[in-house]
Amino acid sequence: MTQKAFQDYYPDEWAQCYGCGRLNEHGLQVKSYWDGDESVCTFVPKPYHTAIPGYVYGGLIASLIDCHSTGTASAAAYRAQGREQDTEPPLRFVTASLHVDYLRPTPIEGPLELRSQVKEIKGRKAVVSTTLSAGGDVCARGEVVAVEIPENMVFGK
Amino acid sequence: MTQKAFQDYYPDEWAQCYGCGRLNEHGLQVKSYWDGDESVCTFVPKPYHTAIPGYVYGGLIASLIDCHSTGTASAAAYRAQGREQDTEPPLRFVTASLHVDYLRPTPIEGPLELRSQVKEIKGRKAVVSTTLSAGGDVCARGEVVAVEIPENMVFGK
Numbered sequence: 001m002t003q004k005a006f007q008d009y010y011p012d013e014w015a016q017c018y019g020c021g022r023l024n025e026h027g028l029q030v031k032s033y034w035d036g037d038e039s040v041c042t043f044v045p046k047p048y049h050t051a052i053p054g055y056v057y058g059g060l061i062a063s064l065i066d067c068h069s070t071g072t073a074s075a076a077a078y079r080a081q082g083r084e085q086d087t088e089p090p091l092r093f094v095t096a097s098l099h100v101d102y103l104r105p106t107p108i109e110g111p112l113e114l115r116s117q118v119k120e121i122k123g124r125k126a127v128v129s130t131t132l133s134a135g136g137d138v139c140a141r142g143e144v145v146a147v148e149i150p151e152n153m154v155f156g157k
Numbered sequence: 158m159t160q161k162a163f164q165d166y167y168p169d170e171w172a173q174c175y176g177c178g179r180l181n182e183h184g185l186q187v188k189s190y191w192d193g194d195e196s197v198c199t200f201v202p203k204p205y206h207t208a209i210p211g212y213v214y215g216g217l218i219a220s221l222i223d224c225h226s227t228g229t230a231s232a233a234a235y236r237a238q239g240r241e242q243d244t245e246p247p248l249r250f251v252t253a254s255l256h257v258d259y260l261r262p263t264p265i266e267g268p269l270e271l272r273s274q275v276k277e278i279k280g281r282k283a284v285v286s287t288t289l290s291a292g293g294d295v296c297a298r299g300e301v302v303a304v305e306i307p308e309n310m311v312f313g314k
Contacts, residue, residue, distance in 0.1 A: 018206050018214040026205040028216075048183040050173050051251065052306070057175040058252045059185075059220025066216045094208065095215045099256045149209070 005031035006039070006071040009085040014092045014149075019067035030064060032071040032114075039072040041114040049108065056106040061140050065130050066095055068114045069144035073126035076118045077148065093126060093146040106132070106139035124148035162188035163196070163228040166242040171249045171306075176224035187221060189228040189271075196229040198271040206265065213263040218297050222287050223252055225271045226301035230283035233275045234305065250283060250303040263289070263296035281305035 007020040007030065015021045020030040032041045043064055051057045073093040078085050106112065113133045120127040130142040164177040164187065172178045177187040189198045200221055208214045230250040235242050263269065270290045277284040287299040 014209055016207050016210055018208070019216045021207075024205055024207070026203075046183075048181055049175050050178075050181070051175070052171055052249075053173055057220075058255065059176045059216070059223045062219040062223065062255055062257075063214075063216025066219065092209075094262075095259050097256070097258045098215065098219055099254070100219075101254045102252050105251075 003033060004085075005033055006075045006085065007031060007067070009090070010074075010092060011090050014090070017067065019063050020071060028060075028063060028067070030067040030071070032068050032075070032116075034075065035115075037117065039068065039075065039116045041068040043112045043114070044110075045108050045112065047108070051105075054105075054108060056108050056112070056134075058100070058102055061102070061106060061132055062098060062100050062142075064112065064114055065100055065132060065140070065142035066098055066144060069116055069128040069130055069142065070095055070146045072116045072118060072128050073121070073144075073146035076121050076126060076128075080121055092149045094149055096125075096145040096147050098142070098144050100140055100142045102140050104137065104139050106134050110135060160190060161242075162190055163232040163242065164188060164224070166247070167231075167249060168247050171247070174224065176220050177228060185217075185220060185224070187224040187228070189225050189232070189273075191232065192272075194274070196225065196232065196273045198225040200269045200271070201267075202265050202269065204265070208262075211262075211265060213265050213269070213291075215257070215259055218259070218263060218289055219255060219257050219299070221269065221271055222257055222289060222297070222299035223255055223301060226273060226285040226287055226299065227252055227303045229273045229275060229285050230278070230301075230303035233278050233283060237278055249306050251306055253282075253302040253304045255299065255301050257297055257299045259297050261294065261296050264291050267292060
């Protein structure tokens with residue numbers, strides 16, 4: 001895709017995340033985009049992202065759902081305000097809670113596709129519901145409650 | 158500690174997990190031990206395991222809770238059968254569902270301590286409840302429903 005990912009709009013100080021920071025060279029670099037009212041992310045696991053041989057590690061699945069969902073929350077908040085993602089002030093969400101149901105083992109070959117819907121967005125809170133599929137089969141479902149980063153958050157700088 | 162970790166008893170074909178496999182050189186190599194009726198795991202995040210600068214990535218927290226919980230489920234199943242962990246047949250659990258509440262930002266300096274209690278173990282299912290602390294403060298709580306690996310699971314070999 002030629003469009004910019006949600007995560008590519010994050011300011012530099014919020015772009016260090018192991019899951020989705022474009023500036024974290026060790027990280028997963030999750031990239032999320034709108035597809036109508038849904039958001040979509042495609043991810044190709046590394047061979048070492050294994051659980052038992054042949055299947056994807058559940059912690060990776062949780063990580064993908066986490067970052068794709070907070071990215072979706074951010075993009076949805078801009079939409080709710082009628083703003084583009086490159087406008088100030090930036091909106092960045094963190095995870096208050098994460099739930100994942102592992103429905104079946106997720107094969108490690110080929111890309112994983114995550115699709116999310118924003119179930120609720122109100123004030124500083126968003127609830128994002130996600131499916132993770134491989135080869136057209138839904139292998140996991142996730143729900144994330146995301147909250148906008150508090151203004152008093154110290155950034156360790 | 159000189160005792161063997163729960164994960165060090167896993168047979169080789171189940172020791173490839175990115176989170177806790179002793180044979181996965183790229184992985185986190187989570188190690189869990191009994192401390193009375195609780196299980197404990199200590200983990201030192203890498204500097205790149207960051208969320209926003211200064212704090213631990215939530216996906217790493219989910220991964221640690223995941224592998225520490227399934228390891229605890231395995232060890233608890235041996236205990237329930239009155240068996241040592243080096244006896245046959247091996248017992249290995251996978252995650253059916255994972256829930257994490259992020260209570261406060263988790264500082265990235267210093268070790269993280271996970272402590273789990275087995276809330277339920279019955280048949281092939283175990284429910285494990287976990288706290289993750291940093292510097293004595295509980296930063297996250299997790300609950301994992303773990304199930305013993307089905308005998309018909311194909312291992313991709």
